[in-house]
Amino acid sequence: MATVATTAPHHQAIRTARPGLWIPSYSLWQREIVRFYRQRARVIGVIASPLLFWIAFGAGFSHSFSSGNSGASGHAFGYFFPGSIVMIVLFTAIFSMMSLIQDRNEGFLLTVIASPVSRSAIVLGKVLGGATLAAIQGLIFLCFTPLAGVHPSFAGLVLAAVVILLVSFEITALGFTIAWPMDSTQAFHAIVNLILLPLWLLSGALFPADKASGWLRAIMLANPLTYGVDALRNSLDPAAHTDHSLAINLAVTIAFCLVTFAASWAVVNRRTQKPAA
Amino acid sequence: MPAPALEPDAIVAPSPARPDDPIVLSSLTHDYGSRLALDHLSFSVAPAQIFGLLGPNGSGKTTLFRILSTLMVPSGGIATIRGFNVAKEPAQVRQQTGIVFQARSLDIKLTVEENLRHAGHLYGLSGKHLRARIADVLERVALIDRRKDYVETLSGGMQRRVELAKGLIHSPAVLLLDEPTTGLDPGARLDLWQYLRMLRDQEGVTVLVTTHMMEEAEYCDRLAILSEGKLVALGSPDELKSTIGGDVVLFETETEHAAQSLAARMAGRFEVSPTVLGNTVRLERENGHRFLTAVLDAFSGEVRAVSVSRPRLEDVFIQRTGHRFWTEATDGSAKEKEGID
Structure with a gap:
């Protein structure tokens, strides 16, 4: 071995800085987006589902409630509108993290974990990627606001867009935390279905928390999504009655974004004596 | 094992x-x-x-x-x-x-x-x-x-x-x-x-x-x-490969039992210490071809096939572990999640 070592050329290391946070996150985010638009079926799904939802829901609604006075119909429709947006966003956001399981099974994730990139960048890139797709869907839905009989100000629309982004982020990060330890999309599906529906039903999307009975009300107040739905309600219709002020709703939503991000970061950072992927 | x-x-x-x-x-x-x-x-x-x-x-x-x-x-x-x-x-x-x-x-x-x-x-x-x-x-x-x-x-x-x-x-x-x-x-x-x-x-x-x-x-x-x-x-x-003395000589017999019996008698007669791998007797020896002739003269009816070769890496493995390269993978519990060829 000595002979080999003495004649060997010396490795000329190029100076590479430790990768920062933004370039790797941006790169992982971009990959999500590129993968999305190269799969036409997914593009169609994201754009068409708010449309279809709108046609089915809106048509059914106006018809069923038309026997009463038109004002009540418009009012009810307006009540359900924020919850509907959240539902669309919820599904897309959480299921976008199915790609994490796919990345793991395809081996792509392995090279990401074995690279020197900071674990925050992995979470940020993946979560922002999923959240972007979910938010796009929410924003398309937002275009239908006038049809719902809701007429927010421009500032209200901008605020609503911000809330949609926040909700997309927190739910995608939640999906990330759930998906990370899993290696089967079926298992992910099962777990997500288990929590997604209660999360939405008890978020004030269907009925307001103050009309619910004691324990149900307690659950609804503990549900972080309640504050997202309410924040959206606040921004689209400042006159609407909500349990908490806009400030509190926004604060809780942002806090939940941070909590879910931290949870994702924690699961990714766990290095153990078991195989990582 | x-x-x-x-x-x-x-x-x-x-x-x-x-x-x-x-x-x-x-x-x-x-x-x-x-x-x-x-x-x-x-x-x-x-x-x-x-x-x-x-x-x-x-x-x-x-x-x-x-x-x-x-x-x-x-x-x-x-x-x-x-x-x-x-x-x-x-x-x-x-x-x-x-x-x-x-x-x-x-x-x-x-x-x-x-x-x-x-x-x-x-x-x-x-x-x-x-x-x-x-x-x-x-x-x-x-x-x-x-x-x-x-x-x-x-x-x-x-x-x-x-x-x-x-x-x-x-x-x-x-x-x-x-x-x-x-x-x-x-x-x-x-x-x-x-x-x-x-x-x-x-x-x-x-x-x-x-x-x-x-x-x-x-x-x-x-x-x-x-x-x-x-x-x-x-x-x-x-x-x-050079740690293996001389050539690798293999004698294939009909059954594992026959191989064991052959190995025992070979050891007594030629002062060698052969290894038995399934139905094959294996040993390392200088001038393998001469040894081969001597063994065949002594035990002609018992040997089905013979070979003499320069040591390969597999021989190193066998010499160091006492078993073939692939045999241990048959123990299911010891199997690691590894790519199978």
Whole structure:
């Protein structure tokens, strides 16, 4: 071995800085987006589902409630509108993290974990990627606001867009935390279905928390999504009655974004004596 | 399972690690619960070498690969890459190391160039510098004209070369490859080895390759042979083969029982200590052809087939462990999650 070592050329290391946070996150985010638009079926799904939802829901609604006075119909429709947006966003956001399981099974994730990139960048890139797709869907839905009989100000629309982004982020990060330890999309599906529906039903999307009975009300107040739905309600219709002020709703939503991000970061950072992927 | 012919520790005297050795293991141990996957491994890899990690499935080489690639923390002992502890300083180790996993890691929905760009971003490269590196590594693996193609349109051999390019994007000093030729045709296999030699000779890269193929192990400058988590042999392929005295002589009999009986009588008559492997009696002997004639004269009716050969790496494995290279994989519980050939 000595002979080999003495004649060997010396490795000329190029100076590479430790990768920062933004370039790797941006790169992982971009990959999500590129993968999305190269799969036409997914593009169609994201754009068409708010449309279809709108046609089915809106048509059914106006018809069923038309026997009463038109004002009540418009009012009810307006009540359900924020919850509907959240539902669309919820599904897309959480299921976008199915790609994490796919990345793991395809081996792509392995090279990401074995690279020197900071674990925050992995979470940020993946979560922002999923959240972007979910938010796009929410924003398309937002275009239908006038049809719902809701007429927010421009500032209200901008605020609503911000809330949609926040909700997309927190739910995608939640999906990330759930998906990370899993290696089967079926298992992910099962777990997500288990929590997604209660999360939405008890978020004030269907009925307001103050009309619910004691324990149900307690659950609804503990549900972080309640504050997202309410924040959206606040921004689209400042006159609407909500349990908490806009400030509190926004604060809780942002806090939940941070909590879910931290949870994702924690699961990714766990290095153990078991195989990582 | 048969007892080892010799205590492995007695054979493998690890040479002390030199300060510039890029990979150093000392007493590296890992267990998955009750099963010991790595048993106090100590050896080091000199710079600018192609170092082979040879062992059958379940020998612990995948476990070792996972530890060196910082995907898993060992339960005992220390492994360093360029002086950085893989368990405690993963970020520094990752910066120094290029990794090519056995499974495909490319995103097939992206182009060759896009895959490399993402990989570069993860290693802190960007902009003009990264573009130059991409052109450089693609030139190296002769795929520069396919850079705009989607990975899913490339052949298996080409995809492997893109994997290699991806592992080299940040000019690592150490390159780790896990069974890199799995699924490749012989031509692509030779190509890949050609690239590895070029990296060693022109850039001084230290290459660590795991393999379960004897023919491939022959290409390595130095080898560590693992069996059941233990280091059973360490040295260049020629050194290892030369530890076997003379020729390897095999006598095939009808049954295992016949082989045992033949071996016993042979031992008495010729003062040799043969090994029985199934229905075959195996021994190492100077001037194998003369010995063969003598044995055939004495026990002519019992032998179905004979062979005399120069020692191969498999003979080293048999000599050190007392069993064939592939037999241990039949124990289901000891099977590791490793690629089957």
